[in-house]
Amino acid sequence: MSQQAPQEIGQLSFGLMDPEEYREMSATKIITADTYDDDGFPIDMGLMDPRLGVIDPGLECKTCGKHSGSCNGHFGHIELAAPVIHVGFAKLIRRLLRGTCRECARLCLTEDEKREFSENLDRTRALGQDLNDVTKAAIRQARKKDRCPHCGEPQYDIQHEKPTTYYEVQQVLSSEYSDRIAAAMEPDEDSERVTPTELAEETDIDPGRIQEILSGDFRPREEDRKAIESALDVDLTEEDMNKLMPSDIRDWFEAIPDEDIEVLGINSDRSRPEWMILTVLPVPPVTARPSITLDNGQRSEDDLTHKLVDIIRINQRFMENREAGAPQLIIEDLWELLQYHVTTFMDNEISGTPPARHRSGRPLKTLSQRLKGKEGRFRGSLSGKRVNFSARTVISPDPTLSLNEVGVPDRVAKEMTQTMNVNERNLEEARRYVSNGPESHPGANYVRREDGRRLKVTEKNCEELAEKVEPGWEVSRHLIDGDIVIFNRQPSLHRMSIMAHEVVVMPYKTFRLNTVVCPPYNADFDGDEMNMHALQNEEARAEARVLMRVQEQMLSPRFGENILGAIQDHVTATYLLTNQNPHFNETQALDLLRATRIDELPEPDGVEDGEEYWTGRTVFSELLPDSLDLEFTSSAGDTVVIEDGELIEGTIDEDAVGAFGGEVVDTIAKQYSRTRGRIFINEVSSVAVRTIMHFGFSISIDDESIPPEAQAQVDEAIEEANERVEELIETYERGELESLPGRTIDETLEMKIMQTLGQARDSAGDIAEDHFDDDNPAVVMAESGARGSMLNLTQMAGCVGQQAVRGERINRGYENRTLSHFEENDLSADAHGFVEHSYREGLNPKEFFFHAMGGREGLVDTAVRTSKSGYLQRRLINALSELETQYDGTVRDTSDTIVQFEFGEDGTSPVEVSSSEEEDAVDVDQIADRVLESEFQDEREKEQFLGETREPTNLSEHADDWWLAQSDD
Amino acid sequence: MVDVSNHTLVPDHTLLDDGELEEVLEEYNIEKTDLPKIKRTDPALPKEADTGDVVKITRDSRTTDQAVVYRLVVE
Numbered sequence A: 001m002s003q004q005a006p007q008e009i010g011q012l013s014f015g016l017m018d019p020e021e022y023r024e025m026s027a028t029k030i031i032t033a034d035t036y037d038d039d040g041f042p043i044d045m046g047l048m049d050p051r052l053g054v055i056d057p058g059l060e061c062k063t064c065g066k067h068s069g070s071c072n073g074h075f076g077h078i079e080l081a082a083p084v085i086h087v088g089f090a091k092l093i094r095r096l097l098r099g100t101c102r103e104c105a106r107l108c109l110t111e112d113e114k115r116e117f118s119e120n121l122d123r124t125r126a127l128g129q130d131l132n133d134v135t136k137a138a139i140r141q142a143r144k145k146d147r148c149p150h151c152g153e154p155q156y157d158i159q160h161e162k163p164t165t166y167y168e169v170q171q172v173l174s175s176e177y178s179d180r181i182a183a184a185m186e187p188d189e190d191s192e193r194v195t196p197t198e199l200a201e202e203t204d205i206d207p208g209r210i211q212e213i214l215s216g217d218f219r220p221r222e223e224d225r226k227a228i229e230s231a232l233d234v235d236l237t238e239e240d241m242n243k244l245m246p247s248d249i250r251d252w253f254e255a256i257p258d259e260d261i262e263v264l265g266i267n268s269d270r271s272r273p274e275w276m277i278l279t280v281l282p283v284p285p286v287t288a289r290p291s292i293t294l295d296n297g298q299r300s301e302d303d304l305t306h307k308l309v310d311i312i313r314i315n316q317r318f319m320e321n322r323e324a325g326a327p328q329l330i331i332e333d334l335w336e337l338l339q340y341h342v343t344t345f346m347d348n349e350i351s352g353t354p355p356a357r358h359r360s361g362r363p364l365k366t367l368s369q370r371l372k373g374k375e376g377r378f379r380g381s382l383s384g385k386r387v388n389f390s391a392r393t394v395i396s397p398d399p400t401l402s403l404n405e406v407g408v409p410d411r412v413a414k415e416m417t418q419t420m421n422v423n424e425r426n427l428e429e430a431r432r433y434v435s436n437g438p439e440s441h442p443g444a445n446y447v448r449r450e451d452g453r454r455l456k457v458t459e460k461n462c463e464e465l466a467e468k469v470e471p472g473w474e475v476s477r478h479l480i481d482g483d484i485v486i487f488n489r490q491p492s493l494h495r496m497s498i499m500a501h502e503v504v505v506m507p508y509k510t511f512r513l514n515t516v517v518c519p520p521y522n523a524d525f526d527g528d529e530m531n532m533h534a535l536q537n538e539e540a541r542a543e544a545r546v547l548m549r550v551q552e553q554m555l556s557p558r559f560g561e562n563i564l565g566a567i568q569d570h571v572t573a574t575y576l577l578t579n580q581n582p583h584f585n586e587t588q589a590l591d592l593l594r595a596t597r598i599d600e601l602p603e604p605d606g607v608e609d610g611e612e613y614w615t616g617r618t619v620f621s622e623l624l625p626d627s628l629d630l631e632f633t634s635s636a637g638d639t640v641v642i643e644d645g646e647l648i649e650g651t652i653d654e655d656a657v658g659a660f661g662g663e664v665v666d667t668i669a670k671q672y673s674r675t676r677g678r679i680f681i682n683e684v685s686s687v688a689v690r691t692i693m694h695f696g697f698s699i700s701i702d703d704e705s706i707p708p709e710a711q712a713q714v715d716e717a718i719e720e721a722n723e724r725v726e727e728l729i730e731t732y733e734r735g736e737l738e739s740l741p742g743r744t745i746d747e748t749l750e751m752k753i754m755q756t757l758g759q760a761r762d763s764a765g766d767i768a769e770d771h772f773d774d775d776n777p778a779v780v781m782a783e784s785g786a787r788g789s790m791l792n793l794t795q796m797a798g799c800v801g802q803q804a805v806r807g808e809r810i811n812r813g814y815e816n817r818t819l820s821h822f823e824e825n826d827l828s829a830d831a832h833g834f835v836e837h838s839y840r841e842g843l844n845p846k847e848f849f850f851h852a853m854g855g856r857e858g859l860v861d862t863a864v865r866t867s868k869s870g871y872l873q874r875r876l877i878n879a880l881s882e883l884e885t886q887y888d889g890t891v892r893d894t895s896d897t898i899v900q901f902e903f904g905e906d907g908t909s910p911v912e913v914s915s916s917e918e919e920d921a922v923d924v925d926q927i928a929d930r931v932l933e934s935e936f937q938d939e940r941e942k943e944q945f946l947g948e949t950r951e952p953t954n955l956s957e958h959a960d961d962w963w964l965a966q967s968d969d
Numbered sequence B: 001m002v003d004v005s006n007h008t009l010v011p012d013h014t015l016l017d018d019g020e021l022e023e024v025l026e027e028y029n030i031e032k033t034d035l036p037k038i039k040r041t042d043p044a045l046p047k048e049a050d051t052g053d054v055v056k057i058t059r060d061s062r063t064t065d066q067a068v069v070y071r072l073v074v075e
């Protein structure tokens, strides 16, 4: 069997690789740049050598004997003609060059310093902090030394020219030394002319020698140079850049002792620094760089293969030239070229290096490019990849579905399959699916025989195939009603963005969902699309049902209250149903409840005109669990009282049944069960739909208009405010305005104007509000919390109010004015964006422009916020993803470092514990009551347990009858 | 300088002695370095706290009244 038992990874270790290891694991040495011969066969020891693995189906691998698909491929190797730097280690190479002695190659640190750094390293490692800080400090310390503390050799600075060239910088005697001395001897503003004899005296050099030096015939030695330099205050040196060839660096690194590199955090057992200079290049197996045959029969090679061809060509030319004894200059050029090709083979996006290009001019995609970035191996193929059994389409609402369900288009259901393991019990069923074929709905697309052969079910063979289906076969049947699938809407910002739904197969092309699940997905139906995933094994399906089903996600861990609940029209409807407590006759009441489990009405609330009636609250009470007791304040402002599952008084609105913490929903979900909660929400929404159809609900522009006398009042209020603003400005201009504490006069004026205008808008709103009836649809929606607010209503009917940019009145535009229509330095309300009209009246052009300015700021803010918070979210998730609560209750990361000693520092579930500040996080008394309630069947037993009632005393066996009667009835 | 440890919002930071530390490490089956860290320069630390010490931080909690956390003092 090709399948091996799963193995557990014990450990991974990262380090450098020994060139010997490259040679050992190599299937063949590669010596020729050619790939295929004239007949199209791969050339031995070429880049497509058959020992490197097989890609063509049917061929056998020469190394392992397996066929394509099971052979993973095998590495080859190229012997480089000269060592080259590995770009990935350019920085580390620089560090080692700077920190070690050029002569004895030991780390330029004293024993004490070494010990200190290695202790520091151990400490940092134990604390799990960044080792780089320590090793960097060690190198910095070593670089400070002018001379090697071990052999005394003077050390020179190392310059690194990116990407892979290193120079040793030495100060040597300038070639123009005689000219510089002569120039320094000439007189200038602050010194006399210096004669050669004077110079000879001052420097203690023989006058004859001075003459020779001056004529340029003799190069002064170091001490003489220094003497002349100090005597004449002149610099006779120049920088000499001595290039370090990779071979020099390799020799240098070979001599670094093991114990010295340990101080730099390198494990010498696994990694030797000289391995950073490549002498052998591994050649990736052909399976990692497959060639493609184009339509015209031509072969097109992978980018990596192209790059390897370049490397081999230059490598060969290098060897030929060296054997032929070519001049050093040519050799160095070729060496650099080889370095370039090996560098770009690793990474083709190095700054300062021109990328290697394809013949077409496209830059090659080499090793590093395969891994990096969003489309790279890590982010593109490993953490995120495209999957089978998934579907995406537009969503639309369907209030007849349960919130646990999703409507799946039949054309999706026919492509997404579930595997049936056929046995005696489901044989008939399986055959029926297969005989339906792949095109009629509950059909099947594939079957797998017992021997593992997979057969496609077609319209032609389905009848025949159905006969053959036997226990032990697998049938890939279509999705049917009741299957569990995963449903998701991006951006997946919280866990309720991915939930499991039960399938309901439907006609047409959209996914259908109950509007009640819009809040957790943050979905609407203006063209939103969602993804669906069909689960492929029983374990996944079971897990999805138990943990991920919508009803299980009813409570949000963000605020610990329900996130599912009535929204929009549902809230309006429950308000209409309960606020004025209207009466319904039998037909109407039954109609309201027709989509629920309730098929019998309770006792009528009364008789009116000879007809029995039921109130709205009674109808609503039918949906409540029988034993529910609750009291809270509704968003309409009245007290809601629920006793024994009966709504006694109060308005049911947003605060009672709404998403985001509706009291009744939250209580049912927590005290009863998620299932009861789901039933409640479903029924509330169906009753709400019937209710709003019963009453009818619409809104128009006329609903926001106010009578002329009210309009006059509003105009008057605004006129008054304008006058007060004018007064303020006059006071300010007279210099009589008193500044508020901590504010300048200008700020004070601005604040007072803003305040005045704010009040004006509010009073305009109040005036308008007074003229609206309680049954005004906008008022109903605002009161119930269904949609909109009183502020919206104020702006529609009263006055839009001050427009702001950056929290201030509008102050930008022209010099000293906001628009060219105003005088300069006009401080009045209308010149700075006060909109005195209402939306219904309409804005004048100036107001409209200011309104657009304020509106634009809002749009920009949202755009900026989403991108910022998206990135923040990504970083936060990556940082937290490996944290896990352990069995001992602690939260630890993967290296067992403790993050929290108890989950959330209290061990409570964020789903069960409301995070709102008002109420107790955990109501212990209530929990205790509930436990007692369920523990004891009758009141007396409970009272006895609590010590409230004493057990009757039994004094004699003759009293048993009496005693039993007392204690147990 | 203000001594922040007197502020109501700053929880109690007390140093553990060797015995207590041993108990804590035993309880959670960890090394000292697996504890959460706190900088030695943190103004909430008692003055005598030194690198390598472990402090016990006792916070008020809305749910459990008191929440106890241990931290290793680092540089």
Ligand SMILES: [Mg+2]
Pocket (backbone or CB within 6 Å): A523, A524, A525, A526, A527, A528
């Ligand atoms: Mg949308």
Ligand SMILES: [Zn+2]
Pocket (backbone or CB within 6 Å): A052, A053, A054, A061, A062, A063, A064, A065, A066, A071, A072, A073, A074
């Ligand atoms: Zn093979």
Ligand SMILES: [Zn+2]
Pocket (backbone or CB within 6 Å): A101, A102, A103, A104, A105, A106, A148, A149, A150, A151, A152, A153
């Ligand atoms: Zn040395």
